[in-house]
Structure formats: C-alpha cells, structure tokens
Amino acid sequence: MADQQSRLKIINDNPIGKGLDAFRTSFTSICEGAAVSCTPDALEQLGQKGKKNLAIKLIAALQGLQTSLLLPSNSSTLDSHSNDILIWKYVYDVTEPTPPPRPVASSLQQTPSRRTTSSLVNSSEYHDNIDPVLKSELGLVYVDVRRFREAYFGGCMDSSNPLFGSEGWSEWPAGSRGKRSVDIGFVKDDFTYDPTADPTAGKVFRYHLSHALVPGELKSNPSADIPSIAMISIATYAREVLSAQDTRRFVLGFTLCGSYMRIYAFDRLRAIASEKFDINKEGQQFVSTILGFLWMNEEELGFDPTFMTANVGRATTCWKARREEDPQNPLVIKDSWQWPNRDEEGDLLREATGKGVVKVALYYHHETGQVNGMDDDIGSNVRKGLDITSATNYGKGRSVVSPSTSAAGAPRKGQSSSATGTKRSYSQAGAPLPPSKRSGSAFTIKAGSDLLLNRIHRRVILRDYGKPIYKASSRAALLTALEGCIKGHESLYMASLLHRDISINNLMINEDENNPSLPSFLIDLDLAVRVQQEGASGAKGKTGTRAFMAIGALQGEPHSFMHDLESFFWVLFWTCIRYNAQGKDIGSTGFDSWNYQNDHMLVQSKKGEIDDEEDFIKSVTEIFTLHYQPLIPWVSRLRRKVFPDGKRWKRLEPELYSSMKQILRDARKDPEVLADSIM
Incomplete structure (x- = not known):
C-alpha cells in the first residue's frame, strides 16, 4: 500500500501533459496510412503489426518522460481513474498499448473557408485547437514539385550574412500557448549574443520571430516526412513568421526527417514542397541548399522589395505613411493578397467614397503590387510559374480552394497600426500617383475536378486611420x-x-x-x-x-x-x-x-x-x-x-x-x- 501511495504521488507530481503529442500524431499517421478512422476502435482494425508498431512508439514516448525515471520497477497496478495513472498502469501491466485519447474532431469537413488561423480572435491557441484549423486551412500541400530548387535558389548569389542558429531557436517565444519551439533555422544577425551565458541553461541565444529568416523542423524518424507530421510543425512556424514580419511575401522553410530533407515555400495561398533527398547520399545537394539559404538576399527570402520600413509593428499589414510633399495629412497603406475573382476592395472603396458614404475610411488610391517588373501574384511571380500539376500528390484529396479562404499565416487585414513606413514608389518628391489598374495575371490551374485559385498582391491607400x-x-x-x-x-x-x-x-x-x-x-x-x-x-x-x-x-x-x-x-x-x-x-x-x-x-x-x-x-x-x-x-x-x-x-x-x-x-x-x- 505504501508503494502504491508513493507511486501515485510520483505520477501526480509529474503529469504527462503534452508528452504524448508525438505518439498521438504517429497514431493518426498510422491510421491514415491504413485508411482507418482515428478512434480507439482503430486498434481492432490495425492488425497485429499495427498494434506492435504503436506499442513500440508508445513505450519509446513514455521512456522519455521524467515519471518513467522515478517510478519503482515492480508491476503492481493502481486503482484510480486518473488518465495519467491509467496510462502508467497499462505500462506496468505490459499487456496491450493504451490507445491515445480520442483526437480532436477533424475540421476538414467543417467549412474550411471560415475556420482559418486568421479568423481566430483573442485565442489562446492551444495546439490541440490550432493544429486542426491550420491543417484544414493548408488543405493539400503539393509535394515533389519539380524544378522547385531551381526556381527558388537559382538567383541567390548576392552575398548576405545571416547567422545559422540551432540551439538558440528553442528560446523563441513561439506565439501560441503550447510554446512549440523551432528546432533549427536561419536568423538575422541583429541580435545580442551573451558569451558569458550558461550553455547548459539553454539560453545562450535570445531570438524573436522578427529575426527569423528560414525556420526548420527536425524529426529523428524518416517516416515523419509526411504532411500530417512534419508539415504541420513547419507550417506553424511559417504562419508565425508571416504574422510577425509585415513585409513578407512568402516564407521558405525546411524539414529534416532522419536523413531526408525537404524544402517548403509558404505563401498567402497555401504551400508547396520540393522533392525530398537523402543528405547522406546527396551531400553536395545538402551543402548547396544550406549555402543557398545563406546567400539569399531579402527579396529571395520572401521580403517585399517595394517597401522600406522603420519601426514596423507586429502582426499587421497596414502602415501609416506620409507623402513628402504633404506631411500634414498622413495616409494608411493596406497591403493584402486578394482572390482574382473578387471585386477589388479598392474599387469598392472608391465607389463608396464617390457616393458620399459616411463613417467609412475614405479612399485615396489602389494598385496591384509590382515585383520584378510584373504584377505580383502567387502563381507566376512568388512561385516562379512552377507547374503544380507536376507534384506527385496533385489531384489527390481535397484541393478546391474557396475564395473566402485565408492562406496559411495570413494575418487579418485592415488592422490599423502606429507603425511608420515609406513606400518607394511614392517617396520621390512631386511624383504623381499612378492610375488604378486591374491585375492582368489571373493565374489559374485547372485539371479535372481540381481547381487551384491564385492570389494577387494588392494595395489600398486610405485617408483615415485609428x-x-x-x-x-x-x-x-x-x-x-x-x-x-x-x-x-x-x-x-x-x-x-x-x-x-x-x-x-x-x-x-x-x-x-x-x-x-x-x-x-x-x-x-x-x-x-x-x-x-x-x-x-x-x-x-x-x-x-x-x-x-x-x-x-x-x-x-x-x-x-x-x-x-x-x-x-x-x-x-x-x-x-x-x-x-x-x-x-x-x-x-x-x-x-x-x-x-x-x-x-x-x-x-x-x-x-x-x-x-x-x-x-x-x-x-x-x-x-x-x-x-x-x-x-x-x-x-x-x-x-x-x-x-x-x-x-x-x-x-x-x-x-x-x-x-x-x-x-x-x-x-x-x-x-x-x-x-x-x-
């Protein structure tokens, strides 16, 4: 009885918490691979091999918990209904692996056009809640897109000097309540390094999301290189980087699962991924990828080259700006990525102002962003015209995107900011504003029943801010x-x-x-x-x-x-x-x-x-x-x-x-x- 009380205290003092999240992800992946519903009943349908695989993964996960090091090694059980205690009971009994708790109900069929990360208001954003929404928002990520590296790495020969970081990224404030931390990545060099800090404390570097250039995700298991595991983690980092850095057009990231590396590009539509390669067998490609990230300039890393900013605020897509010839009347520049089949917000605002509508922000000007001498859009500019139909999983699953869907990481548009900025094309004294124009780059791909819509980079300038x-x-x-x-x-x-x-x-x-x-x-x-x-x-x-x-x-x-x-x-x-x-x-x-x-x-x-x-x-x-x-x-x-x-x-x-x-x-x-x- 004394041993039972001692064991009970150890378990209560060391809760499992999120320690089994990785196992639950593996359980979901195994079920999906076997076309089995992710419920406790799935154990009856997986067969002996599936059960054995789950048991090994569960035991490995539990061995990494502090409780396993403290519990005495006898096989008596505890009579309690606590979830933790029941889990440890099954481990002591060494019978069948305990099925994970019933997963959060999938949001994939629940109107994904509105359940997006950008629509969350004052949310604590626990990963159990945010991950299904993010997965639904991303939809089907096209992988093994041919010529991915040539498109994104082809011009990165301008020297820049970001620092390659590893341990320090685990100290980032991750933005969400679960404090999921980045494993590895590239960061800007404008941070403070303390050489006297204790390395064992894990706080040698202190980063913020504003320092992020290229986030990375490490998985020891090569089988984690599937969308339901590695992708959701790297997508979370990309979303937070897009939210923290106002002038990002897209974010590059990578996963390294075992020895398999894959590169991702997250934009305001969703995401695409390169073919994976084995860094042990293709060392030259690995080195060239790392050097490519190091040599990329800001535009190649996804920053908007048409903006020069100062004191930019976090998680906003608006800037308060002033024309040099009229500094007394500030303007607001709203930067957003719009669906090509929608009426342009600028047109609607101009119409409202023209009709004398009151108590609505007054229109000043709107235009389509120009990058590299062309209308800035996802399909032909950000993604360099890559053929998405070359992806090995193109046409599989749900790939219809609703025009009201907000892309991964896209923050809510229209929030005002006290940030200041200067838009290059308007910074020249006396330069007239260009006429409004519609984008001519409505890039659409259609194959069978699949429809992938484009997004166009548009700007609206308003006279009111608050x-x-x-x-x-x-x-x-x-x-x-x-x-x-x-x-x-x-x-x-x-x-x-x-x-x-x-x-x-x-x-x-x-x-x-x-x-x-x-x-x-x-x-x-x-x-x-x-x-x-x-x-x-x-x-x-x-x-x-x-x-x-x-x-x-x-x-x-x-x-x-x-x-x-x-x-x-x-x-x-x-x-x-x-x-x-x-x-x-x-x-x-x-x-x-x-x-x-x-x-x-x-x-x-x-x-x-x-x-x-x-x-x-x-x-x-x-x-x-x-x-x-x-x-x-x-x-x-x-x-x-x-x-x-x-x-x-x-x-x-x-x-x-x-x-x-x-x-x-x-x-x-x-x-x-x-x-x-x-x-």
Missing part, C-alpha cells in the same frame, strides 16, 4: 464609436454595398485630437459585395470572423444587412467579456472555443447565450469584466431588440438601424456608464 474600437478610452467613447460604425454600415448599405465582416478589428475609433481622420469608421471591404435594396445579398458562402458571425449566417442563409447588425451585437458582447479599461485584454475566457467549434456547435453556443433574458442577465453578470458591468442593462436591451422574444428575427427590419443607435445614445446618458469618463 485604433480598434475595443481600445476606446471610456465606456461612453466605445458606445459613441459603435454608433458611428453602425451609421457607416447603414450609409454603405444605402449605397448598395454590404460589408459582411463586422468584427472588433474592422470597427475603428480615433480619439487623437492631432489625427484629422474620422472619429469612428468602418474599414476592410475584403468581403463586401454589391447588393440591391430588397434585403439579402444573395451571396453564397459563409463569410466573416467566426466569433462575430450571425447565427443565420452560420446556418448558411444568404447574407443580409440584418446579419451584419447582429454581428455588431456580438462585437459589443465580446468586448465586454474580454477587455477591461483602455482595451486591456484579460486573457483566456471560456469563449475561446467559438474560434474552433463547428457551425452546429457554435450556433447552439450563441443561441444558449441569448434565448432567455433572465439567463442572459445572470450569465453576463458573471462574465462581463468589472469595467463593463455598467453596460449590462444596455447590452440586455440590445439583445431584446436584435433577438426579439429571445429568437432570431423573422423578417428584414430596416428600422433596426435606428433602434440600435438609439439604445447606444440612451446608454451614454446613464450616470454609471459615464462614471469612467468623468474620473
């Missing part, structure tokens, strides 16, 4: 800005344009008296469409940022202005549960799962919040931050207006615009709401 609405200085300022943005949406709709992506990052506030921009306004017409005034847009497809999407939109209804007005309600709701004064994020909440739930579950979650007024008030009293507690009666009043009788609206009601604005105005008269403005 900060996201949740950063308002007071409750009253938030409500005023929200009312202004609803006015902007109504004005946009009256001009026959429907926004379709109302979110906390697309509603802006300007409280800077030195900023000549609008006090509040809408941005980001990436998903906007032209509509008639009858109501629904008729546009198919579920678009928007998941946490703020209307219930009906999640259910596939044709998008109408009512869906967007419901999204305004969810923006206010989210702000009140997630932020304190001055937009201070309180951290993870129980609503992070709204980023990952499938449509059905998310619909039920949202209905559960609003279907009963008494339950709603009780719930928000518990979950609203202290700063936003005074808004509870007013948010409840909005709920009654947006969801009459606790249900969704049954008909289109244009008067909902005026009703919502009136509630916000009345709320600003509440002394409790105004208290933080007076202090």
Whole structure:
C-alpha cells in the first residue's frame, strides 16, 4: 500500500501533459496510412503489426518522460481513474498499448473557408485547437514539385550574412500557448549574443520571430516526412513568421526527417514542397541548399522589395505613411493578397467614397503590387510559374480552394497600426500617383475536378486611420464609436454595398485630437459585395470572423444587412467579456472555443447565450469584466431588440438601424456608464 501511495504521488507530481503529442500524431499517421478512422476502435482494425508498431512508439514516448525515471520497477497496478495513472498502469501491466485519447474532431469537413488561423480572435491557441484549423486551412500541400530548387535558389548569389542558429531557436517565444519551439533555422544577425551565458541553461541565444529568416523542423524518424507530421510543425512556424514580419511575401522553410530533407515555400495561398533527398547520399545537394539559404538576399527570402520600413509593428499589414510633399495629412497603406475573382476592395472603396458614404475610411488610391517588373501574384511571380500539376500528390484529396479562404499565416487585414513606413514608389518628391489598374495575371490551374485559385498582391491607400474600437478610452467613447460604425454600415448599405465582416478589428475609433481622420469608421471591404435594396445579398458562402458571425449566417442563409447588425451585437458582447479599461485584454475566457467549434456547435453556443433574458442577465453578470458591468442593462436591451422574444428575427427590419443607435445614445446618458469618463 505504501508503494502504491508513493507511486501515485510520483505520477501526480509529474503529469504527462503534452508528452504524448508525438505518439498521438504517429497514431493518426498510422491510421491514415491504413485508411482507418482515428478512434480507439482503430486498434481492432490495425492488425497485429499495427498494434506492435504503436506499442513500440508508445513505450519509446513514455521512456522519455521524467515519471518513467522515478517510478519503482515492480508491476503492481493502481486503482484510480486518473488518465495519467491509467496510462502508467497499462505500462506496468505490459499487456496491450493504451490507445491515445480520442483526437480532436477533424475540421476538414467543417467549412474550411471560415475556420482559418486568421479568423481566430483573442485565442489562446492551444495546439490541440490550432493544429486542426491550420491543417484544414493548408488543405493539400503539393509535394515533389519539380524544378522547385531551381526556381527558388537559382538567383541567390548576392552575398548576405545571416547567422545559422540551432540551439538558440528553442528560446523563441513561439506565439501560441503550447510554446512549440523551432528546432533549427536561419536568423538575422541583429541580435545580442551573451558569451558569458550558461550553455547548459539553454539560453545562450535570445531570438524573436522578427529575426527569423528560414525556420526548420527536425524529426529523428524518416517516416515523419509526411504532411500530417512534419508539415504541420513547419507550417506553424511559417504562419508565425508571416504574422510577425509585415513585409513578407512568402516564407521558405525546411524539414529534416532522419536523413531526408525537404524544402517548403509558404505563401498567402497555401504551400508547396520540393522533392525530398537523402543528405547522406546527396551531400553536395545538402551543402548547396544550406549555402543557398545563406546567400539569399531579402527579396529571395520572401521580403517585399517595394517597401522600406522603420519601426514596423507586429502582426499587421497596414502602415501609416506620409507623402513628402504633404506631411500634414498622413495616409494608411493596406497591403493584402486578394482572390482574382473578387471585386477589388479598392474599387469598392472608391465607389463608396464617390457616393458620399459616411463613417467609412475614405479612399485615396489602389494598385496591384509590382515585383520584378510584373504584377505580383502567387502563381507566376512568388512561385516562379512552377507547374503544380507536376507534384506527385496533385489531384489527390481535397484541393478546391474557396475564395473566402485565408492562406496559411495570413494575418487579418485592415488592422490599423502606429507603425511608420515609406513606400518607394511614392517617396520621390512631386511624383504623381499612378492610375488604378486591374491585375492582368489571373493565374489559374485547372485539371479535372481540381481547381487551384491564385492570389494577387494588392494595395489600398486610405485617408483615415485609428485604433480598434475595443481600445476606446471610456465606456461612453466605445458606445459613441459603435454608433458611428453602425451609421457607416447603414450609409454603405444605402449605397448598395454590404460589408459582411463586422468584427472588433474592422470597427475603428480615433480619439487623437492631432489625427484629422474620422472619429469612428468602418474599414476592410475584403468581403463586401454589391447588393440591391430588397434585403439579402444573395451571396453564397459563409463569410466573416467566426466569433462575430450571425447565427443565420452560420446556418448558411444568404447574407443580409440584418446579419451584419447582429454581428455588431456580438462585437459589443465580446468586448465586454474580454477587455477591461483602455482595451486591456484579460486573457483566456471560456469563449475561446467559438474560434474552433463547428457551425452546429457554435450556433447552439450563441443561441444558449441569448434565448432567455433572465439567463442572459445572470450569465453576463458573471462574465462581463468589472469595467463593463455598467453596460449590462444596455447590452440586455440590445439583445431584446436584435433577438426579439429571445429568437432570431423573422423578417428584414430596416428600422433596426435606428433602434440600435438609439439604445447606444440612451446608454451614454446613464450616470454609471459615464462614471469612467468623468474620473
């Protein structure tokens, strides 16, 4: 009995945690290879060889855990229902390997056009959640693309001097809660090296994602060179590098699984990969690859050569800029990768400004990016015209890409930034702005039922800039800005344009008296469409940022202005549960799962919040931050207006615009709401 208690304490003091993640990945890979569903029942279908393989992998994984070194070596078992204890029980019994916990439900069939990494809002991003979304977003990565190395390494003879790092990369802040760290890679040389640091502490180098040039992933097992294992890790690093470095057009990376090396290119569409090669047998190719990375200049590494920046912020694709001949009126340059079959955001913004739309960022100019003397796109420029149909897995699996899909690592567009920058083509004194133009490089590949769409590098220049609405200085300022943005949406709709992506990052506030921009306004017409005034847009497809999407939109209804007005309600709701004064994020909440739930579950979650007024008030009293507690009666009043009788609206009601604005105005008269403005 004493031995049992001692063993129990050791197990409880040394939880397995994520120590079996690699084994679970192997289990998934083995099941996929055998065309078996990844559930505990799979053991009955894998056969003796599959079971033996899993047992070896499980034992190897457990041997690497601290607990295995501490447990006494007898075979008695423990009578407990703890997951860790049960796992160690099976190890002691040495019977059959314990099947891994049921994996997270696959998101591959769950509307991948919206469950993307770019749509995650305030998410803690545990790998158990982010990996399925990232895998769905990437879709099918084409491997063994011929002439890959010639296309990407052919011109890298200009000398540059990045440092080749290894151990230090494990100290990067990885960005996601799981703290997955990069194994190996190339970094810039503008970091501090401390020669007195203790090497055994693993902190000789201190890197940030802004230093990353080429991330790498190491796997000891050669069989890990399959998309479900090595690819998801390197894709995570590429996503974070794309998010951290504003001027990246693409990111190169590599995997080394055993002695097999493969090179990847991640862009704003998805990813492609070279043929693998054995570094032990093809040493010259390995050395030339490493030297190629070292010799590449910034443009060849994926940086945008048309931008020179200073003090660039993290995870944004907008820059505040000034024309030398007119420094008093700053502009905002929005840089994005658009689907060629969509109306250009620049055209829609120009149309809105021309029609006198109010409370929407004013248009100034738009164009297609030019690199190497040609329109910048993925197919013919970033990927150098490589023939994707040469990939060995071309045509396999799901390869249809929806126009509303956001590519791997693509950050949300339209977020304002205090960063400054100078665009080369506009930096010359007196140089006129070039005329607007459409891209002529709509590069499309079609083979059988497969359709791979292109993305085109476009820029929009706006006259207004601000900060996201949740950063308002007071409750009253938030409500005023929200009312202004609803006015902007109504004005946009009256001009026959429907926004379709109302979110906390697309509603802006300007409280800077030195900023000549609008006090509040809408941005980001990436998903906007032209509509008639009858109501629904008729546009198919579920678009928007998941946490703020209307219930009906999640259910596939044709998008109408009512869906967007419901999204305004969810923006206010989210702000009140997630932020304190001055937009201070309180951290993870129980609503992070709204980023990952499938449509059905998310619909039920949202209905559960609003279907009963008494339950709603009780719930928000518990979950609203202290700063936003005074808004509870007013948010409840909005709920009654947006969801009459606790249900969704049954008909289109244009008067909902005026009703919502009136509630916000009345709320600003509440002394409790105004208290933080007076202090």
